[in-house]
Amino acid sequence: MEIRRDLYLNKLIKRKNNGLIKVVTGIRRCGKSYLLNNLFYNHLIESGVAADHIIRFAFDSADDLYLIGESLIQIEKEKRGVDPEKFMAYIRSQIVDNRMYYLLLDEIQLLDCFETVLNGYLRKDNMDVFVTGSNAKLLSKDIITQFAGRGDEVHMYPLSFAEFMTIYKGDKYAGLEEYMLYGGIPIVVLREDANEKASTLENLFTEIYLRDITQRNRVKNIGELEDLLNILSSSIGSLTNPEKLKNTFKSVKKSKITSQTIKKYIDYFEDSFLIESALRYDIKGKSYIETPKKYYFSDLGLRNARINFRQFEPTHSMENVIYNELKMRGYNVDVGVIATTEKNHEGKVVRKQLEVDFVCNLGSSRYYIQSAYSLPDETKRTQEIRPFRKIDDSFKKIVITKDFVHPYYDDYGILTVNIYDFLLDPEIIHR
Incomplete structure (x- = not known):
């Protein structure tokens, strides 16, 4: 096929x-x-x-x-x-x-x-x-x-969801569940049986990716490298840096690995295109914040295989899928940060940092995107769009949700689309 x-x-x-x-x-x-x-x-x-x-x-x-x-x-x-x-x-x-x-x-x-x-x-x-x-x-x-x-x-990336759906035999709802579980590596997608998909992913990780990384870079402590990969697999879409990861190794693994070694191992993963990093961008200050970063897997199936399919978090998985889709479409993708001050419940003024999941740039175009797995009520929606309300430029702001909604603009000009329409129709965010 x-x-x-x-x-x-x-x-x-x-x-x-x-x-x-x-x-x-x-x-x-x-x-x-x-x-x-x-x-x-x-x-x-x-x-x-x-x-x-x-x-x-x-x-x-x-x-x-x-x-x-x-x-x-x-x-x-x-x-x-x-x-x-x-x-x-x-x-x-x-x-x-x-x-x-x-x-x-x-x-x-x-x-x-x-x-x-x-x-x-x-x-x-x-x-x-x-x-x-x-x-x-x-x-x-x-x-x-x-x-x-x-x-x-x-x-080139593994299959996009739209490419995946050209050969998937079910509907888009079941398709997305499978895509977020087993990913888009063509040889895996073409396997019929779930057990075959899982075993193929596990074999690819061991026989191809890890072997390539360890042999190419002459890694001596393979155990530490694999432990780091496990930690990154368990925390996709979370802010982290080598120093924080070093402390995790020290407290959990009783390891003396240095932050410099951790940074070197992360570079190996990125050089092999296994993961990508997203920098934080200060939207108001118009400057980059070098650390911490977020890390996303180029293929979710590989990520899930790495942790033996034990830890499936739909919110983070959807965020990873959106990140990959934006990269496939050619956008430069950062994590947005908005510094703000407000009063707490005691009336004291406190500083806070609000996060925009993705700041996407392509030429002169920019989009701000929030990944919201579900918007069950107005309270949740207000929470999701809160960072958008603090941005004072005119670039388009978009909420992507797994809820089945028809595309619509709210009173603030914020576009809401469902994940299926976003993945299957590249033009939907431009309309």
Whole structure:
């Protein structure tokens, strides 16, 4: 069964022949290889490109490595990258005329000196290069540094809820429950049985993500790293920082782990695209607050598998889903903070910080969004929109709820939509 990824496919199509190296990044198993080698490849064929002018090569494929005289097993034993000279010689042998060739290169970070190799291809007028990679440090940062603005990144996420629903056999209400439980990793979504979904997620975590992180970064104390991952999994959407986490380790685990080590481990998780951090933004002061931050998982199924599906909190899960959806749509997403003063029940003036779940920016557009799992009465609604009432600019303010409501604006101009409409209709917040 084919899952369409039109959002990302269209991004690649628009970037054809733009003179840049197109880099598709994202967490392992989110569908990058399928996007490049199936969906985009088929597009090229359908648009008239000859098959012998499309060169596909996967650096984690034993068969492809054999073509250039390399051995996947030998590379693994020697803990090295693929020989760039052998790869470039193979590419030269495939280019026999001056017509345009499309290079679709999978897991490029496994090639030694890949920046230099790709820089060389930038100078070829008849080469259009598309690559995938799974590590932010090896790709995103180096693309900017080494290619001097000639790298064009397309970041890919696991399935959105709308993509998920294109193959889900039930209605959107049951669909969202399953999506928040098992996530959107394609190989998991395609499993029929709940036990198979759970075991696949658990295996992915152990055999792919944790192994990648520990081997790539030469982590010695794997137990501490896993403990930190468990803590972050149990507290998605909660404000925290390395110092606070260090104190948790000290009191609960009797561990002497330092805040510097914790920060380093968090960087590893972010570099592998397993989690993302949201900075706090002072809305009135128009400045960022570096710490504490909130952390969200790029896939909720992986988060739930990490804690053995024991701790399912629909409020935090919905918040994580909204965060991911906003990131997929291209927004920069922060956590809003509004400092205010008011009198308490004793009449004393006290300072408080009110929180806006998400401050979303895209170009000149900005949206303030609150995630409210349920709005059972006016008291709860008043509580949710209270931070909005303290914001004195004119940007749109939106409440997203799981309650089934038709979109409406209240007397303050605040839009309320239900989570299903928000996830399935990207234009609903613009109306």
